[in-house]
Amino acid sequence: MSAPALMTSLALAYAGMLGLCLGMDRHWKQLGSARLSPRWQRLCRPLGALLLVLAGYAASFVWPGGMALVAWFGLISLAGLALLLLLPYAPRLVLGLPLAGGLLAGLFALF
Amino acid sequence: MERQRSLTQSMSWLHTWAGLLLGWALFAIFLTGTLAVFDKEIDWWMQPELSDRGLGQAQAAEVAQRWLEREKPQASGWNIGLPTERAPQLSVSSGEQRRGERTQLDPATGEALPVRETVGGNFFFHFHYTLHLPRMIGIWVVGFAAMAMLVAIISGVIIHKKIFKDFFTFRPAKGQRSWLDGHNASAVLLLPFHLMITYSGLAIFSAIYMPAAVDALYDGDRQAMFRESRPGAEQAQQAGGGARRAGAEQGQPRGRGEGARPQAPAAELLPLAGFIERGEAHYGEGMVAGLSVSNPGRADARVTVRPLLGSRIELTKGEGMVFDGVSGRLLDAPEPSRPSLLTQRVIAGLHFAQFGGYPMRWLYFLCGLVSCVMIASGLVLYTVKKRRQVKADSSEGRAFLRLVESLNVAAVAGLSLACAALLWGNRLLPAELAGREFWELRLFFGVWLLSLAHARLRAPLQAWREQLFVAAALGVALPLLDLLLAPGAADRARLGLDVTALLLGATLAWVAWQLPRIATSRARRTPAVQIAGAER
Incomplete structure (x- = not known):
């Protein structure tokens, strides 16, 4: 069981769901529109999908194939749910969280 | 167009009744099943003499x-x-x-x-698939509930109008809107889990639910089938x-x-x-x-x-x-295993979640909790919707709504309370009491019955809040109880359970605390004003 891979996978799952979320007009207006040009929005969805695939790849370092697939579904579901709750209650954390998650994963990897 | 509408309507009817009538049993099945993910750890916690x-x-x-x-x-x-x-x-x-x-x-x-x-964590495991009824009856009742769950999941997908558009949408403090958002989001985001856990649960007992094939091919001799498959x-x-x-x-x-x-x-x-x-x-x-x-x-x-x-x-x-x-x-x-048996056993294995170590166990536990939230929010949603309609309705409709409200409280808050009480009972009942595990059971079911009586007597909102607060208090104070009454037993597993109970208790307290705000915004006709206020 490797904690860094698990954290990385979770962070990627969250970032992937965030990508899918930003690809939607409603949430893009809520989060991204002030800072970025609309061209970025079109990138969000494919980028999010790619990150989700990478989350599955990271999970395969924690579990063997079949189990990683099961866990992948669970991870992206729960990451999506976390995003769903952050959006109304703590919108400022929405973009910062994957960074924090990545950082945490890095720290885990170091120690 | 005409057909489309009638399909949605009939699916909506199906979703409502499958979800409501079996929802109480389903919540009990899902909550105890979620706890049973950590059955061995609960066992360990419940026997503090062991180290x-x-x-x-x-x-x-x-x-x-x-x-x-x-x-x-x-x-x-x-x-x-x-x-x-x-x-x-x-x-x-x-x-x-x-x-x-x-x-x-x-x-x-x-x-x-x-x-x-002690009844141990095993109690949750057995309750999960028998509801503490005689074994075969329980298995059939739970199977029926699981079937209703499948029906509710599929009809729910059909009647959900904006499944992708509302994928990440949750608008709190908007009364009925919030309940619907919460119900939809917890259902849609975890749809793979809900489907998998329900279907695999049914598949475990496939030989009991659907004996026709074994009857026809092996003359009803299950043993013969198992001999041949293994x-x-x-x-x-x-x-x-x-x-x-x-x-x-x-x-x-x-x-x-x-x-x-x-x-x-x-x-x-x-x-x-x-x-x-x-x-x-x-x-x-x-x-x-x-x-x-x-x-x-x-x-x-x-x-x-x-x-x-x-x-x-x-x-x-x-x-x-x-x-x-x-x-x-x-x-x-x-x-x-041969392919046919392997298929059955992989599906059963997906349900039992014995693979993948603790990270996987936690994933199942969290997903199971979300399932509970999904079912509970659906139950509440029914009453929130009905309460609006019933004002002009007959007294019969009102009596039914009252019944649903009290059953909701007892099924959701009451069961959570009973589970917490069981853990308290484990520490508080004298260790050398004769027939101790039966006293634990009496305590569990006694508290649950009391919660039903309480829910019948109190107004719905009060009943919800009081029971949730008591359950929350029991959860939050569980570490204290454990450290006071079994100080020598604290180890990683037991402290883990204590901390989990603390966190779950805190969550329940937060929900109970939030409830009146949700209830008042429900009464207001213009929720938009409320939202503007709530979002500052």
């Missing part, structure tokens, strides 16, 4: 063998539960494995440890009585007693510790869970090495390597 001595399995087997040879030399069989990561205690029983009373041994002294009788099964059953839970769970008849056959002459049993190593050679290091011995001290002694579940998704319950207990010869090793 992890860090004993190796080989040593433990030696201690157990010495004790059994001294105390139970005439038994038809012995069972030894070896210390493992999740259950670090050494336990023994004699006779048939499921029936025999377990004795906990102190590995240091080799004496029996006095531990409190060549080694029959031998293993006779040799070890090794089918622990699996036999009964998959609807096989239990292993026959050995009493009918004439006894073989006496012969010395090999040291059991040696079999562990041979089991590990096959299953991997640290992957042995226990040993079963049939006919100990006789020439036809058989030793079954039972593996720990969890090295694969496939559920290998009841499997084991069978050795001759006198010569040590390997008689039977599990063969890879």
Whole structure:
């Protein structure tokens, strides 16, 4: 069981769901529109999908194939749910969280 | 267009009634199932007399063998539960494995440890698939509820109008809108989990729910089907009585007693510790869970090495390597399952979640909690919707709504309260009380009944808040109780349970605290104003 891979996978799952979320007009207006040009929005969805695939790849370092697939579904579901709750209650954390998650994963990897 | 509308309407009707009438049972099934993910850890917590001595399995087997040879030399069989990561205690029983009373041994002294009788985490596991009804009735009721769950999931997908558009939408403090958002989001985001856990739950008992194929092909002889799907099964059953839970769970008849056959002459049993190593050679290091011995001290002694579940998704319950207990010869090793059996066992394994270690267990636990939230929010949503319509409605409609409201409170808040009370009872009831586990059960069901009475007497909002607050208080204070009454027992597993109870209690308290805000915004006709205020 490797904690860094698990954290990385979770962070990627969250970032992937965030990508899918930003690809939607409603949430893009809520989060991204002030800072970025609309061209970025079109990138969000494919980028999010790619990150989700990478989350599955990271999970395969924690579990063997079949189990990683099961866990992948669970991870992206729960990451999506976390995003769903952050959006109304703590919108400022929405973009910062994957960074924090990545950082945490890095720290885990170091120690 | 006309047909489309009527489809949505009829699906909506189906969703409402399948969800409402079976929702109470479903919440109980899902909550106890979620807790049963950590059944062994709850077991451990509920017997604070036990402590992890860090004993190796080989040593433990030696201690157990010495004790059994001294105390139970005439038994038809012995069972030894070896210390493992999740259950670090050494336990023994004699006779048939499921029936025999377990004795906990102190590995240091080799004496029996006095531990409190308790229903343990096993209670949640059994309640999860029988609702504490007589076994077969319970299995059928739970199966019916699971079927209703499948119906509700599929009809729910059909009636959800904006499944992708609302994927990440949750608007709190908007009354009915929020309940619907919460219900939708917890359902849609975890749809794979809901489908998987419901379908796999049904598939475990497929032989009970759908016996036609076995009746037609094997003349109703389940044993014959299992023989054919797993060549080694029959031998293993006779040799070890090794089918622990699996036999009964998959609807096989239990292993026959050995009493009918004439006894073989006496012969010395090999040291059991040696079999562990041979089991590990096959299953991997640290992957042995226990040993079963049939006919100990006789020439036809058989030793079954039972593996720990969890090295694969496939559920290998009841499997084991069978050795001759006198010569040590390997008689039977599990063969890879045939595709049909493998399919069934992978699906069952997905449900039992014994694979993937603690990270996977936590994923299942969290997903299960979200399922509970989904069911509970659906139940509440019904009353929120109905309350608007019923104002102009008949008194009959009102009485039904009142009934639903009180059942909702008792099913959701009351059961959470009863579960917390069971943990409290485990610490508070005197350890040497006779028939102690029955008192724990009485406490659990007594609290649950009281919660129903309370829900009938109080106004809905008060009933919800009071019960949720009490449940929250019990959860939050559980670590304190544990540290006060069982100070020596604190270890990682027990503290983990304490902290989890604390966090769940805090969450319940937050929900109870938020409820009036949601309720008042529901009463207002113009929620937009409320939202502007709430978002500052």
